[in-house]
Amino acid sequence: MAVIDEKLKDLIDGFHEPLDDELRELRESDESEGVPLIMRETEAVLRLLLGFVKPRRVLELGTAHGYSAMFFAKMLPDAHVTTIDRNPYMIDTAKERFASYSEGSRIEFRTGEALETLESIRDEMAASDDALRYDFVFIDAAKSHYKDFLEIIEDITTDNAYIVCDNILLKGWIVEGEGKEAKRHRTNIKYMRQFLEYIKERQDLEVTILSSGDGLAIIKRK
16 A cells, blocks of 8 residues: 555655755665665655754664765754664765765764664763753654654653654555555554554644655654
């Protein structure tokens, strides 16, 4: 089950315009190699939101080859970006890739399981002032741990932080989890449904669900 008809997707993607030629080349390279990266429609939503919010410290869970981290750095020329990935190869590739980019100096790469790394960041912040708290978080890591991520993220973000969760619709399986491919992802489907129900019941959160890309949840404290 597709979240959106392919013809409609092609129409929407036709409006995508990269921030610059470097990002254009990065996207084309990643797409040609089958490297995971944010969908064009998702990037458009993030671009609109970031332009409005203008965060100063961005945290990303799920680096891959670093496209979205570089997007954040380019979109926010005064921001610090921290990106986490459990795969050392992914982190090393991203570091090497951006060594010559001027924005690369504002990207902090961390290797490790997302939950463990988040806990380490929380411990570090316990001994520091609030200036190190993040005001924008993008979650695109293990889909079965979104609730766990959120619970720690709330401890390391500012009161007005935005938290954006990607791929919450899981290719439509969130509402129609039948078929061989969906059954292979039944654990992710189960926990994503629980996560969506959890944030829906949280009266202290403002939650917006969008079908853009593979689904986005935009979360902010009331």
